[in-house]
Amino acid sequence: MxxxxxxxxxxxxxxxxxxxxxxxxxxxxxxxxxxxxxxxxxxxxxxxxxxxxxxxxxxxxxxxxxxxxxxxxxxxxxxxxxxxxxxxxxxxxxxxxxxxxxxxxxxxxxxxxxxxxxxxxxYPFAYDKEIQSMSFPLDAFKSRTEIDAEMAKYLPDTFIRQFLQMSLERMDSGEYRWKLNVQGLNEARRxxxxxxxxxxxxxxxxxxxxxxxxxxxxxxxxxxxxxxxxxxxxxxxxxxxxxxxxxxxxxxxxxxxxxxxxxx
CATH class of the missing domain: 3.40.50.1820 (Alpha/Beta hydrolase fold, catalytic domain)
Incomplete structure (x- = not known):
């Protein structure tokens, strides 16, 4: 690759x-x-x-x-x-x-x-909270602040949320997407x-x-x-x-x- x-x-x-x-x-x-x-x-x-x-x-x-x-x-x-x-x-x-x-x-x-x-x-795959915090649909959200508030319901750690959000991209359409392959990483639990x-x-x-x-x-x-x-x-x-x-x-x-x- x-x-x-x-x-x-x-x-x-x-x-x-x-x-x-x-x-x-x-x-x-x-x-x-x-x-x-x-x-x-x-x-x-x-x-x-x-x-x-x-x-x-x-x-x-x-x-x-x-x-x-x-x-x-x-x-x-x-x-x-x-x-x-x-x-x-x-x-x-x-x-x-x-x-x-x-x-x-x-x-x-x-x-x-x-x-x-x-x-x-x-090592165990101990990242369920991280995966959950990136798995909800993003199309209804208008800002990073709104997304962060939703993520906090699954992942209270502010430092880790900010770390994950370095992979959050706003597209030309104004919508947000994860550059990470969240589903693919979730399926790679071994x-x-x-x-x-x-x-x-x-x-x-x-x-x-x-x-x-x-x-x-x-x-x-x-x-x-x-x-x-x-x-x-x-x-x-x-x-x-x-x-x-x-x-x-x-x-x-x-x-x-x-x-x-x-x-x-």
Whole structure:
């Protein structure tokens, strides 16, 4: 599948600065490349950055099929189309699962792997409230405020509603639509199950960025990660949750800046 993406060309902050190579950012479930503009602009000071819309998200095509394996194949197609060599993958949540799967199935290909707040294991599809909040007809609504009020009946969390609404588009007709394939994602409820095998390991240099109060990573996960990745570094933002690239952006960028300054 040909994915939609945005390219942020390398913009060195000094004449002497050399590129680290190409960086590819993979967003999480219900997200899009729009969630990563600030991060991408910052990282373009180290190399060219591709922010990618996964299938069924953003401006990428919709499909009835949605899995980590298929998203990894989509990523491989994008890499081949642009002749990208030894990229650095940064993946959050679902994007992190795709990045790890790609690394396990393409040993030695990546320059580095950066994984945000997810482990290489099965996760339940615990997003019924999110799906319900995007499943009512939109044709009768005249504003985002009206839509938000209706969404709040199903999803009280204001932060998550605002996150989802980054994929809410007003068309030329004045009507609203979801750029997300809500029905397709709802039918992909085994998306996070049985993706990884016990035998999969990696020698790729990898940095795990974890939120200290996140519900997505526990102590068993840390042991699993250590067993899977031999060239591992883990950094934790103690007061952060699952969306540390947004809620703790200053600290997040400082960690990335230190990491990318070491990459040659």
């Amino acid at each position: 040909k994915l939609s993406y945005k390219l942020y060309p390398f913009q060195p902050t000094s004449i002497e600065k050399k590129t680290v190579g190409d960086i590819i950012i993979l967003h999480g479930l219900f997200g899009s490349s729009k969630n990563w503009v600030t991060i991408a602009k910052y990282l373009s000071g180290f190399g060219s950055v591709y922010t990618v819309d996964a299938r069924n998200h953003g401006d990428s095509p919709h499909s009835k099929e949605h899995s980590i394996r298929l998203m990894s194949e989509d990523l491989e197609e994008l890499i081949q189309d642009h002749n990208i060599q030894s990229p650095i993958l940064l993946g959050h949540s679902m994007g992190g699962l795709v990045a790890m799967y790609f690394d396990f199935t393409h040993p030695g290909f990546l320059k580095e792997l950066i994984i945000q707040d997810i482990a290489p294991r099965s 998306l996070f199950e049985d993706t990884f095998s016990d035998a999969q390991t990696s020698n790729t240099k990898v940095l795990f960025l974890i939120g200290g109060i996140s519900e997505y990573i526990d102590q068993k996960d840390l042991l699993l990660i250590k067993n899977k990745f031999s060239n591992l570094q883990v950094k934790t933002i103690l007061t952060g949750g699952h969306y540390i690239h947004f809620t703790h952006q200053k600290e997040y960028l400082e960690i990335l800046g230190e990491e990318f300054s070491l990459i040659s």
